Amino acid sequence: AQEKSASIMEPVILPNVKKVIAILSGKGGVGKSTVTSLLACEFARRNFKVGILDADVTGPSIPKLFGVNKKLEVKNDKLQPATTKLGIKVVSLNLLLPSEDDPVIWRGPMLSKVIKEFWEQVDWGELDYLFIDLPPGTSDVVITVFQSIPVEGAIVVTTPQDLASLIVKKSMKMVKRVKNGKLLGIVENMSYFVCPDNQKEYYIFGASKVEKIAMEYGIEVLAKVPIDPIMVQMADEGKIEEYTKNIFSHVKF
Ligand code: ADP
Numbered sequence: 001a002q003e004k005s006a007s008i009m010e011p012v013i014l015p016n017v018k019k020v021i022a023i024l025s026g027k028g029g030v031g032k033s034t035v036t037s038l039l040a041c042e043f044a045r046r047n048f049k050v051g052i053l054d055a056d057v058t059g060p061s062i063p064k065l066f067g068v069n070k071k072l073e074v075k076n077d078k079l080q081p082a083t084t085k086l087g088i089k090v091v092s093l094n095l096l097l098p099s100e101d102d103p104v105i106w107r108g109p110m111l112s113k114v115i116k117e118f119w120e121q122v123d124w125g126e127l128d129y130l131f132i133d134l135p136p137g138t139s140d141v142v143i144t145v146f147q148s149i150p151v152e153g154a155i156v157v158t159t160p161q162d163l164a165s166l167i168v169k170k171s172m173k174m175v176k177r178v179k180n181g182k183l184l185g186i187v188e189n190m191s192y193f194v195c196p197d198n199q200k201e202y203y204i205f206g207a208s209k210v211e212k213i214a215m216e217y218g219i220e221v222l223a224k225v226p227i228d229p230i231m232v233q234m235a236d237e238g239k240i241e242e243y244t245k246n247i248f249s250h251v252k253f
Contacts, residue, residue, distance in 0.1 A: 011150040012120050017051075019253060021184065022132040022145060022154045024175070026168030031189035032157045033061045034231065036133040037240045039155075042248040044086040048128035051081065053118050054092030055145055056135045057111045058104055063094045067238025072096055078123035086241050089127070091118050108140035112148075115141055119149045129253070137167060138174045146178040153184035153253065155222065160191060160205035163213055172217050184253060185222035186214050193227045201226075223247050 023039070025032040036052060044050045054062040063069060066084040072095045073080045081089035093114065094100055104111070124130065132149070135141050145151065154175045158168050175183050188210040192201045204227070214221045225247055234243040 009147045011148055013150055014119070014124060016126045017124055017130050018128050019152045020130045020132065020149055021253060022055075022134050022149075022151045023157060024134045024142065024154055024171050025136045025157045026162050026165055026171050028059065028136040030136075030157055030159045030162050031225070032056070032136065033065060033133050034235060034240070035155075035157045035187050035189060035225070036131050037062065037065045037235075038243065039248055039251070040088050040129075040131050041086060041241050041243075042251065043129050044088050049126055050087075051089040051124055051127045051130045052091075053122075053130060053132045054090065054094070055115055055118065055141060056133050057093050057106075057114060057141055058135060060092045060094040060104075062090055062133055063092050064100075064238060065235050065240040066090060068095070069100065070095070075123065077121070079117070079121055080123050084241060088241075089124065091122050111141050112144040115144050116148050138171055142174070143178065146175070151182070153182040155184050156186045156219075157189055158186065158210070158213075159189055160203075160208060160210075163188070163209050169213075172219075176217075183217065183219045185220040185251075186210060186217075187222050187225060189225045190227045191224035222251055 023032055023036045040050050040052050052062050054060045068082045068084060068090060070082060072082060081091045082095055083089055093104060132145060134145060156172055162168055172183060188208060191208055192203045194201055208224060210221050231243055234240050
């Protein structure tokens with residue numbers, strides 16, 4: 001009987017965490033972690049209390065973007081998140097591994113267990129927004145997040161090339177199935193390039209198709225993010241918080 005009740009997964013509610021928003025993508029490398037970080041920075045700058053749960057367990061990159069590397073401590077049986085300069089609380093597997101470049105070679109069930117602990121066993125304190133950086137695709141971990149954490153809505157990050165692919169559509173359908181259609185919007189990253197010489201916008205990967213897809217799925221286009229070498233530089237230097245172009249200044253959840 002115990003087995004049975006354990007298999008019916010009801011998300012554990014943390015009353016002090018108000019809104020949980022998951023960020024997903026079809027494949028890796030489209031800028032999901034960067035977008036997660038920029039959203040978190042935007043809301044932190046608006047004086048909201050913000051956290052990031054790095055659930056991209058096989059390629060955790062959130063700590064690096066913020067330049068945090070101190071190992072997480074446990075106090076009163078609770079994992080204490082790292083805190084960034086803007087006061088964003090961060091939990092990531094990379095802040096637990098003995099060495100940052102250690103690979104994570106666990107199987108799905110183990111990873112799913114860690115994700116649940118990152119929600120239930122962390123001293124998140126009071127948060128207005130918790131952003132979850134999901135692994136790409138529709139893996140075990142992604143399903144675990146939606147089943148064991150009360151996610152309010154999801155944001156899909158794509159690139160112009162990725163938009164045409166089936167996997168991003170699969171991801172959106174998955175959210176609709178497990179979350180009853182709570183897709184908050186779509187972000188088209190690396191959408192175009194603004195030439196620094198003449199300020200003209202160049203659609204390197206062809207005309208944007210994001211509106212068409214958004215309409216098809218009945219969701220909003222939250223932003224079209226240009227390719228920006230300065231963003232890469234800030235990200236590489238662990239200073240994503242210093243990137244202050246107003247990409248998400250109009251966004252409300
Ligand atoms: P994902 O989380 O989807 O794997 P990342 O956020 O790690 O992707 O981004 C992959 C790489 O692309 C990183 O080197 C990042 O700095 C770069 N990148 C992301 N968005 C942009 C952008 N708009 N312009 C330029 N480079 C970007």
